[in-house]
Amino acid sequence: MRLLLAVLFATSALAQEVHEHHDIGEVRFPTTCAPASAKIVETGVALLHSFWYDEAERNFRRAIELDPQCAMAYWGVAMSQYYPLWPTPLTPARLRTGSEAIAKARTLTGASPRERAYVDALSAFYDQPAGTSVHDRAVKYESAMSALAAQYPDDDEASIFYALALNGAALPTDKTYARQKQAAAILNRLLPSHPHHPGIIHYLIHSDDTPELALLALDAARVYAKIAPSVPHAQHMPSHIFTRLGLWNESVASNLQAAKAAREQHEVDEELHAMDYLEYAYLQLGRFADAKRVIGHLRAMPRLEQVETKTTYAVAAIPARFALERHDWRAAAALTFAKDIDWSNPRTSALTHFAIGIGAARSGDVDTAKRAESALTKCVEALARDGDAVWRSQVAVQQMAVAAWRQFAVGHRDEALTLMRSAADEEDRSIKPAVTPGALLPARELLADMLLEMNRASDALIEYKAVLAVAPNRRNALEGSKRCDRPR
Numbered sequence: 001m002r003l004l005l006a007v008l009f010a011t012s013a014l015a016q017e018v019h020e021h022h023d024i025g026e027v028r029f030p031t032t033c034a035p036a037s038a039k040i041v042e043t044g045v046a047l048l049h050s051f052w053y054d055e056a057e058r059n060f061r062r063a064i065e066l067d068p069q070c071a072m073a074y075w076g077v078a079m080s081q082y083y084p085l086w087p088t089p090l091t092p093a094r095l096r097t098g099s100e101a102i103a104k105a106r107t108l109t110g111a112s113p114r115e116r117a118y119v120d121a122l123s124a125f126y127d128q129p130a131g132t133s134v135h136d137r138a139v140k141y142e143s144a145m146s147a148l149a150a151q152y153p154d155d156d157e158a159s160i161f162y163a164l165a166l167n168g169a170a171l172p173t174d175k176t177y178a179r180q181k182q183a184a185a186i187l188n189r190l191l192p193s194h195p196h197h198p199g200i201i202h203y204l205i206h207s208d209d210t211p212e213l214a215l216l217a218l219d220a221a222r223v224y225a226k227i228a229p230s231v232p233h234a235q236h237m238p239s240h241i242f243t244r245l246g247l248w249n250e251s252v253a254s255n256l257q258a259a260k261a262a263r264e265q266h267e268v269d270e271e272l273h274a275m276d277y278l279e280y281a282y283l284q285l286g287r288f289a290d291a292k293r294v295i296g297h298l299r300a301m302p303r304l305e306q307v308e309t310k311t312t313y314a315v316a317a318i319p320a321r322f323a324l325e326r327h328d329w330r331a332a333a334a335l336t337f338a339k340d341i342d343w344s345n346p347r348t349s350a351l352t353h354f355a356i357g358i359g360a361a362r363s364g365d366v367d368t369a370k371r372a373e374s375a376l377t378k379c380v381e382a383l384a385r386d387g388d389a390v391w392r393s394q395v396a397v398q399q400m401a402v403a404a405w406r407q408f409a410v411g412h413r414d415e416a417l418t419l420m421r422s423a424a425d426e427e428d429r430s431i432k433p434a435v436t437p438g439a440l441l442p443a444r445e446l447l448a449d450m451l452l453e454m455n456r457a458s459d460a461l462i463e464y465k466a467v468l469a470v471a472p473n474r475r476n477a478l479e480g481s482k483r484c485d486r487p488r
Helices: 035-049 053-066 071-079 092-107 113-126 134-151 156-169 178-193 198-207 214-227 232-236 238-244 248-264 268-285 288-300 309-325 329-333 346-362 366-385 389-409 413-429 443-453 457-470 475-484
Strands: 002-010 017-026
Touching: 017 035, 017 198, 035 053, 035 071, 035 198, 053 071, 071 092, 071 113, 092 113, 113 134, 134 156, 156 178, 156 198, 178 198, 198 214, 198 238, 214 232, 214 238, 232 238, 232 248, 232 268, 238 248, 238 268, 248 268, 268 288, 268 309, 268 475, 288 309, 309 329, 309 346, 329 346, 346 366, 346 389, 366 389, 389 413, 389 443, 413 443, 443 457, 443 475, 457 475
Parallel strands: none
Antiparallel strands: 002 017
């Protein structure tokens, strides 16, 4: 049946409930909970499938109020704490909340064997020794969900959640995309029977969110927003595929709607995430006035005081993109650090250091470039200490690129070229984090720019074409390719 979401907002000190109905897709998730509670659990599951975690948790807690013996409502609370495909860290508070909820679910005796299997599978994520990494927890959960899906082959929800678990356990360095392909095979098998299921469509997009696979998810991208029109993330998520394929006008339309939906739902993180993708698309289209308006909207927003990467990344990336994509090197070098977010997060601060460093080096300010390079080195070291290999690699690329262009600025061209090529090769080995539509400037594009500056047009053209092979219709790579054909 088509689910209608009852969103519960606390509007006064008495927590008066206001019910607003929203279309979130079609999900069937039967439980042994009391009927009213069971319906709310089903709604919560639909919200989980679109990563609307806060709203899902509110529904699961409402189900608990109606039926304190509803084990799957506690399971839902625990599921709402784990964000398998987002960069947001699993905080101690969320880990504790999830652990307590799943422990409570295990004490309830009225659940069916199928429900207990769901609880036990999620316990494999939470019941790990202190200090266990999120990835190691995700691998344990993936294995448990594999067993659950095999035990209940007629339970399509088990297979759908297993597909998500496969994506959550995928290594960002695995360029074979083995787990993602396995997940997509499961989801494509189920799609004909559930054409309006938000999770199937959503997870297909994530499974194919790579340059090599993106075309496979284009049909899914074009229907997800229609399946769950009230969910901000569902409006935005198609633009991941549009971005991969260089479909800029479709990305603009997707993210304008996503930002609007996020504002209406007061989801600041989703609004900012959509704005970063919107900024990127406008810049690729050369719509600089529209891109500038995105920055104006960003600056007009209330103080954010946010610390999560999904939010802070967009705040740092949007102005950096505006300067760098237009090759306004002096503007990039003059960027400052906004006061309303936590710059101790090296994932975020590295963006601004990179923009300043590249801008300074390419406008001849070697001293500023050197300071930015040193700051990026400290970011790499901090991420290495945290064991964050994925982001350490991302920031190492930025550090090498700034070092390369600083060397180029002082005339050490051979050293610069070696560094820049190393940065490009390192970036090629990694997978783009889902939080970003793309690097502020691709390292291989910067390598091509450097070769062109050295009057090596034929070599530069090879690199520009390599950029376009993974980022179709990138404006600067296209422009650079044209410049290679001009007499110099």
